[in-house]
Amino acid sequence: MDPVTSSTESTEPFTDDAPSLEVSGLAYAYPDGHQALFGVNLTVCRGERVALLGPNGAGKTTLVLHLNGILDAGSGTVRVAGLPVAKRNLAEIRRRVGIVFQDPDDQLFMPTVREDVAFGPATAGLRGPELEERVLGALKQVGMEEYAARPPHHLSFGQRRRVAVATVLAMEPEILVLDEPSSNLDPASRRELADILRSLDVTVLMVTHDLPYALELCPRAVILSEGVIAADDRTQDLLCDEKLMRSHRLELPFGFDPRSVSIPSA
């Protein structure tokens, strides 16, 4: 790993053996008093792909916004590759945690694809040929290098989603956090995105309601329910546990049997 931000002094040493993500005892209440998280514990090791499942209102988004320090933990800690999420580390934390938001129109705010992908690394101080190389590399990883000069609103929805992934890949993140990556995608774009995600050599945390997609991509899944991690197991075992699924308002699509699926190898 070479941190983009060699200029920002991160006081903590970079520990190579630390897990990509370590959340312990994380609790949070919104300013209006509504408590969303009640002590979340979650460890994601380097290179793992983990699905974060849970019904609406379970606190999934709240948890995600803690991972890069948008929300400040009420209590408990979040560490990314050993570095605690705290005000003094925010720049480095935001480089390490790449969040892909649900609506690519929110994520892609620059006039052209190239500038958008360059935004993260350029904010961190990268310039010139190094920046170009980084941008092209990220676009290649998602198969969008030919679209660099296009404005984002001239792309199809699936293409915009892929560019959104590239915008965070360009920051060479420690962990990729995807918020509903399959939403609004047609089956072909869905499969293309799955192929891309599988080809990446990066830790992934995928927040989703799309249980077949979670099964396809993530060997491990956790269920966040009422502000705590209610289950943490192999994705296939979780989806096959009907009682557990029902008690957390999780339902498989009609006709889908997780037992009958053979999972593509990583």
Added chain:
Amino acid sequence: MGAGHAHKLYRHGHSPVHDLPPHCKLAAVFCFVLVVVSTPREAMWAFGLYAALLAAVAAVARVPAGFLLKRLVVEVPFVAFALLMPFVVPGEQTSVLGVSVSVPGLWGAWNVLAKATLGVAASVLLASTTELRAVLLGLQRLKLPPLLVQIASFMIRYGDVVTDEMRRMSIARRSRGFEARGVRQWRVLAASAGALFIRSYERGERVHLAMVSRGYTGAMPVIDEATATRTQWAYAAALPALALAVCLLGWTL
């Protein structure tokens, strides 16, 4: 999806004018307009020369006259105001085609018309030879406050998104039998406008969140640096310099 590949004013092409760096062109147009505005209105021939200068630029840029003239239509509301002046400005009266009009009013109308038309023509020429994106880069280079450039750039990026949202809302209204026919329907339209505002505002918040997540701390990184050589500056300066000569003549003659 929204409009075509570029904005409507831009005319794709490769000409010496297209190839000039955007900030040179912006500066040239700005100076040209300043010179035109400071020309005495009595020097009518000077305005003819300005028009000829612009026509020469258009010829070099290979922008057809019809293309330019069609886009000059923006000016019409201002022209309407100018046409009123001969009738409402008090002063010595004269008769044109049997209608009594005031002399200072006529001069005023001519002044507004000539200067506005030249200014609009120069701007249209700039817009048809410079991509919007490049205009922004130019403004950034000319040290316009970065916040203004950012706002303009977000307008360009999200204009289509918001228009699209507006169109979907209108379809949803009509699908439920709504037809905007008169004052009584205004309440519904106002509510829609309010909803659109709130949606856009919330999108703004989400965009900001996405920006902060990627390290935004208040300043946009300058990724493309617009640069200009001395020759390019000299080339761009030709228009305002010639115009200045005409202007000075206008004052001395």
